Amino acid sequence: MISASGDLAQYLALRRANTQISSGFETAAATVAEGKIQNLRETFQSDFRPLNAVQNTLTRIGAYQQAGTQAAFFLEQQQAALGAVGDLATALSQDMVTAQEAAATGTLDTISASARSAFEQAVGTLNGAAGGRHLFSGAAVDTAPLPDGSDMLQTLSTEIAGMSHADAAAHIQTFFTDTAGGYAASFAGAENEGISFTIGDQQSASADLTAMSPALRQALAAIATGALIADADVVGEAGVALLTSAQGIADARGTIGVTQERIETVKARNSAMATSMELRLTEMITPDMYDAASELEQYEQALERLYLVTSRMASMNFAEFM
Numbered sequence: 001m002i003s004a005s006g007d008l009a010q011y012l013a014l015r016r017a018n019t020q021i022s023s024g025f026e027t028a029a030a031t032v033a034e035g036k037i038q039n040l041r042e043t044f045q046s047d048f049r050p051l052n053a054v055q056n057t058l059t060r061i062g063a064y065q066q067a068g069t070q071a072a073f074f075l076e077q078q079q080a081a082l083g084a085v086g087d088l089a090t091a092l093s094q095d096m097v098t099a100q101e102a103a104a105t106g107t108l109d110t111i112s113a114s115a116r117s118a119f120e121q122a123v124g125t126l127n128g129a130a131g132g133r134h135l136f137s138g139a140a141v142d143t144a145p146l147p148d149g150s151d152m153l154q155t156l157s158t159e160i161a162g163m164s165h166a167d168a169a170a171h172i173q174t175f176f177t178d179t180a181g182g183y184a185a186s187f188a189g190a191e192n193e194g195i196s197f198t199i200g201d202q203q204s205a206s207a208d209l210t211a212m213s214p215a216l217r218q219a220l221a222a223i224a225t226g227a228l229i230a231d232a233d234v235v236g237e238a239g240v241a242l243l244t245s246a247q248g249i250a251d252a253r254g255t256i257g258v259t260q261e262r263i264e265t266v267k268a269r270n271s272a273m274a275t276s277m278e279l280r281l282t283e284m285i286t287p288d289m290y291d292a293a294s295e296l297e298q299y300e301q302a303l304e305r306l307y308l309v310t311s312r313m314a315s316m317n318f319a320e321f322m
Helices: 005-034 049-097 099-104 108-126 149-160 165-177 214-228 232-285 289-313
Strands: 195-200 203-207
Touching: 049 099, 049 108, 049 195, 049 203, 049 214, 049 232, 099 232, 108 149, 108 214, 108 232, 149 165, 149 214, 165 214, 165 232, 195 232, 203 232, 214 232
Parallel strands: none
Antiparallel strands: 195 203
């Protein structure tokens, strides 16, 4: 048993040594088990700038990748919407171009009904949203760009009442092409400001196409003409214009496709950089496992020696020592 003050001082010293060695042992054991440096402050000598630089780069790349994914999704939805409108225009134009023959068989009313349905579908598609963003409103993503399609047709129908077929067709064309009134006045989006996504260092991708696109306006004008004017010649001419607008819509899709390809290129570059940074981070926080195992063995040996010394000083078992 410990009785003398000198023995007590030795005992306390051994207890302090036990605490220090046990702490080192636990740290070394965790390093070997996890394969990760436990005391980064000591490793980096309190200078975390290199580590922070790598972590900040990974965070920044992650934000870029998220923006790139959002941009890709948005443009994909625009492509799908334009494809739907283009298909409507192409299918309807074929019937409208042959309107003179249709007049002979008394099917102009059928073309008019098809055009009305196509107009409402096209406007509904252009008013669509994806991921909480309206697709063709430009930067004003929280607002649908156009009024309801049936309301637009009703407005036009009222305005052309009593006009000759030729004057009515001219009025409809002006409604959709005028830079200030008609269709332009009803547009609720941001015509000259698209959505911009920051997808990399000094790299951005924009979705600039809105419902004010000339090709879309031309398509809607031609479809509205087919819906509201029961004249074979007028409808036939509108069918030709509609076919031309379908090509314009296809060209717009091609432009979007170029942006989509660039987004994928930047995303691939970001992914490669992220992989490089992750490897660098792993190198910075991963110990030399041989050195770590050797250090753990040294602590084990130190604990054994400390136990032997302590057990000789007092009648202690190992459980009491620990």
